[in-house]
Amino acid sequence: MLTFFSKKEHPLKLQEKEELEKPGEKMEVEVNEQEKGEHEEEDKVLEDMEPFEEITRELCKDDEDKKEMEEGAVQKERQLKPIEFLKALVKDNDSFQEYALEQFKEINEQEEERQELEEYQCLRALEERSLNRYYNILPFDKNRVELQDARLGQGDYINASYIVPSYDIPRVYIAAQGPLRNTIVDFWRTVVEQNVPLIVCLTPETEKELEKCARYWPVGEKEMTIREGEVMVKLSNKEKEENYREADCMIRKISVSFFYQKKIVKQVSVVQLQFLGWPDHGVPHKPNKLIAFIKLARTYYEDEKPILVHCSAGCGRTGTFCVLDCSEYFIKSQPCPHDPIACLTDEFRKQRTTMVQTQSQFNFCYGALLQFLDEIEQ
Known part of the structure; x- marks a missing residue:
């Protein structure tokens, strides 16, 4: 705080000698007075701020409480068992239909x-159009x-x-798509080269008089020979x-042999499971048969x-099977x-695709x- 003097009362002229003999005494008094005034002002400011600090503390406390409540709700949701979530989801059919429609869209x-x-x-x-059963169901290059x-x-x-x-x-x-008659050898090449232990077939050979999958396995005891005897398939x-x-379903154990220059170069055994109750573009009447499958x-x-x-196109029924087979592991x-x-x-x-x-x-x-x-938990 600054102090102003008139010329008449100027201290340096009235008490010059005394101040020279006692250097610093007058300045110390003035500094103390100045500090005292500053502290009083600070105390007043702090006193005036107390209501605002109280409000701020309350607001922060409210925000913290709100955050804790939100985190608690999220944590509670995460702790909800997946089976309980699914039950709640499908309980109200109208809400479920609306939800599933939006998700699929x-x-x-x-x-x-x-x-x-x-x-x-x-x-x-696109370069091998004759090897694709459907023009719009094609494998990505990647x-x-x-x-x-x-x-x-x-x-x-191969379309796989x-x-x-x-x-x-x-x-x-x-x-994979269901084999065409001209891709049966390529289908078996895939099984042999990829060391496939199991073939899951989700389609009959024909539906509504239309071929959905060429028969790539023999009937009864008769062996199936392809490409002038270079490939031999039999039930084992x-x-x-x-x-x-x-x-x-039908269970078949199949042996396939590839010949090159009249010698067997590859021979493997594989199991084929053919599910019988699944129409193209549709769903099984009840899920219990597919679950057992x-x-x-x-x-x-x-x-x-x-x-x-595989099914016919290798996407609809095939995708549904894969999703259901993986869902349990996904949840865990x-x-x-x-x-x-x-x-x-x-x-x-x-x-x-698709x-x-x-x-x-x-929805199924x-x-x-x-x-x-439900069956797993029992």
Whole structure:
């Protein structure tokens, strides 16, 4: 704080001698007075700020409480068992239908947007039009199965895609179209070259008098020879075919041999499971048969070996099977988000077009998974 003086009262002229004899005494008094005044002002300011600080503390406390409540709600949601989430989701049919419709629509829109990206080109497939059953179901160049062993046949193309789930799911699939008559050899080349232990067939050979899949296995005891005896396929189990009614499927153990210059160069045995109760573009009447079928298929899985899954196009029924087979593992490794069906469907669509092709197949997955989890917990 500054102090102003008139010329008449100026201290340096009235008390010059005294101040020179006692240097610093007068200045010390003035400094003390100045500090005292400053402290008084600071105390007043602090006193005036107390109400504002109280309000600020209350606001911060409210924000902290709100944040804790939000975090608690999220944590509680994460702790919700997936089976409880699914039950709550499908409990109200109208709400579920609306939810599933929106999810499927979003997945379709995202797939359409990806079609413009170079990563999702199908240039090799377009060069082999005669080897594709459907003109619009083609494997992406990035993850198509490439045939390599020239002793087993010519060409490297087959309409089949590697499907590798994320989320630490211990599965590798080959999703393929149902063989055409001119691609049966390539189909068996895939099985042999990829060391496939299990073929999951989700279609009959014909539906409504239309061929959906060429028969690539023999009937009865008669061997099936292809390409002038260069490929031989036969049923290797004594019963030839077993009708497993609980899972509504046929079980076949098949031996396939490839000959090169009249010598066997490749010979493998593989199990084929053919599910019988699944119409094209549709769903099984009840999920229990398909659940039993998936459980049966799992008994034939071998670590790190791909499972070849096909229907007619290799996307609708094939995608539905793969999603249901993986959902249990997804839930164990990824408890939040809670919706394994939407996440896996979108994941597989990035690897093969229209996996889980229809709205009815997408909706079916929820009820089937719920029943599947229910059986596992029992």
